[in-house]
Amino acid sequence: MLTSFRKLKKPRHSGVIRLLHWSYTPAMFASLFSGLYINKPRRFLGFRSMNSARKTHFISQFVLLFSFLARVIYGLQNKNYREILPNRKTWKNLPKFLKYELFLTHKNPKFPKYNPGQKILFSGLAVFTLLQVITGLGLYASSSWQKLTKLAGGLNPLRQLHYLLALVLSTLVSGHLYFVFTHEPKKLKSIFTGYE
Amino acid sequence: MKKIIIGPFTRANNSCAVEVIVENKKVVDARCKGIFFRGFELILRGKDPRDASYLAQRICGICSSAHATAASLALENAAGIEPPRNGRLLRNLILGADFLQNHIRHLYLFSLVDFITCPKIAPFVPSYSVDKRLPKKENEALVNHFFASVEIGRLAHELVALLGGKAPFSHGILAGGSTVPPSADIIMNFKAKLQKINDFIRNIMVPDVYLLAEAYPDYYEIGSRQPNMLDFGVFPSGERGRRKHFPAGAVINGRLQRVRTALIKEHLSKSWYADAEEPQQPSQAETIPDIKKKGAYSWIKAPRYGKWAMEGGPLARLWIRGDYRRGTGTMDRIIARALEAEKIGLLMESWVNELEPGKPVFTPFEVPPEAEGVGLTGAMRGPLGHWLRIEKGRITHYQVITPTAWNFSPRDNHGRRGPVEEALIGTPVANEKEPVEIGRVIRAFDVCSSCSAHVLSAGKQVQEMVILP
């Protein structure tokens, strides 16, 4: 019975999106914690040796890279990027959205699939993940990507950039986590089941 | 009357320039020109205080350990800590080895070339050929010693590397102590190498300077000046490092006094910096470079002790110790350098024996968020001081006064000459085309242009202190 309903309505998140989401989510966390360990080795980050942290970082960075690339390709193919990238309307609606989120009004404005906050947050994640992957590759294969090192003004400045980008990414991820648990649990459900 | 400019004045640690007026084949006036400006103290601002002992070494390639020592002492003073006994001994050994390297290389590679006939091969040609007095056999021996000194100088740097990782710019001198724990193999290796160096100093270097003195006895007079000298003392000794193997002292007209840092003032009238109203303490001096200033001729400022132009270096230290007080001529400076090398070499042998394997070499410490510190030491060329202020855990103020700023200083605000300028007056110049005499007098001071090429920055007064001799 339920399946027949599903055929009738387009799911909020397609199977591919959900699959990729659950592929880069753990990769992102693994990269983040192993990266923090590599930055400053401390046991509470869950690693016992630099070697295991580095291997984790190595594997997770590739999972992240490929699922990220696949997500970008999928987004482009299905014109799904239009739902995510902010447009003129997004900026116009932003004050209305912020007013509600800053508790200045009780009126909860209605938006298409994503509200302006989500759009900005997701696009930010996409841009900064891309930058992070590039700086990471620059650090990983520094001798063959030396032009990248040069662009950053040296290998250690590149390393600092990688660190600062990690801070930005973890801030965005924290925001995302907070909102999914406090705003509309049915949408949270949809990333597992596809349906609201 | 004829004006001679020697520029580049080579065989000094980075070139400088000198301008002399010759009348009746004698120097009647001289101007020492510092021809480099860097502003190193500005570079140190905003940096982590712990970095100063590594970064400040880059002021000078040949006396890097002395800058590391002064920087470490300044931070230790600010943090209120002391290195453990082993750490202090190791630092003495590294600094001592760098002294030996400096003195050996200075005598043979820089100074000796003015007195001997060198092989006819670049970089010894072209050069002056006048007034070479040594007989062929002795000359040949000295040429051989020249090349031997390259090996021995390298060996001295090996001692630095053994305890500090590399030389120049070793990593072994830092606030808190030193980093290579003494163990039997390192001590053994160090002693064996030191032995070779000491043999060279005792059997070759010291006899060589007396050989030169015999051939050029007039140079006991040439280059002499009033015995006004200064040193801050070097190589701490005793359980807490309060005493120094070479004590601090100020010599005025040949008489020894305690050093009072409050008497140190900087004069700017002949330097390419905007004038201050009156001579200032180094810690207060505001320095703005001004290349168009009328009458100025040097990048080096003129530090004075009271009204006296003070000379620093081995002769000053031996004079203060009472080991050598014959005179203040060019030969006296050369002899004192060799004798000091011999003395330091012997002291190092005893320091190695005092090392205790298994005991700590480094005292861990926290950098204080707000503090001031001063680090004074004797360096290869004379008194060296680093002044440091820390705010919010970072350097907000850093100052360096180097030995060459004293030795090679221009005239002060009252027109009184700097030490090298004083020493040059009366120097005979037989051939104006090849003024070899001038080079001999100046090089005996071991001028280091790298060190002096800096600027002191604005700031508050540092604490006044009196150093006991």
Add this chain to the structure above:
Amino acid sequence: MKPPVIWLGTNTCAGDSLSFLNAYDPGYQFFINELVDFRYNYLIGAAEGNTSIQIFESALTELSGQYILIVEGTIPTLFAGMCSIIGYRNGQPWTALQAVKELGAKARYVIAAGTCAAFGGPYSSDPNPTRSLPVHKVLDKPVINVPGCPINPEWMMGTLMHLVRYGEPELDDYNRPKLFYGETIHNLCQRRQYFDDSIFAKKPGEPWCMYKLGCKGPTTYADCPYRQWNGEHLSWPVKANTPCIGCTSPEFPDGDMPFFSHLPDVKLPGIRLSANRFGMLTAAATALGIGAHLAGSIVNGRLFKTWQKGFGTKPKRK
């Protein structure tokens, strides 16, 4: 014929010339007798004053296109270069800026000896008081960079030997010979196993991995761990139980400071923070922001309403 070499000292501490004198097998004597015609060096050449200027004049005329120019030090541009004067030519100061341009234009090869000449180094460090430039920014022709503070004598001797016997060595994107700067210190380090196993020194003087003391080995290309320093390859900074400070890197020293911290300070307008403190502050600010919003949602009753709705209703038929 041995190729002529002119070794010019601009704004330098002479550390590279001094380090070069530490060359061992072959040493200085072999160098001047067999390898090159060592026409000029400001530190150990016999010439001074006019005699030195004569050497430069003859290089610019008779030896044009033949000599190897080695430059040691940065080249200041403040006051039209008057912060560094090579000497007095026809009674006029000849600045390092003029000298490097003139001598560089007629040189067969130009080598930048040391990090100052190659990349700017300590003397052009922030705020660069003399507006100094490295050699390659002053000349319009390729410059072989042999960085290091100071250079390891073998890096220089090897580069010269390669030029004399085999022509130009293979260079990386920073024009450094790959022969000496082809791998990171970290990958060559004797203490690499300690790194992999997370056995770290907590203070200088301990015989373990220097990573937590800010070692720049992972971001520094040089062969110090293999080659080591002074004489018969005696030691190097990590062997002396101290961190590598990255002295062959183009970002040295600004990008490598603090030497005892992993990352450079974060410089914001009016304030300077260590990278890790900046990270903590970012985390704290994020937590604060989220916490404030959460509190708002609770007080407002919004959170309660949201949860009351639960996971939503069954999808409605359209």
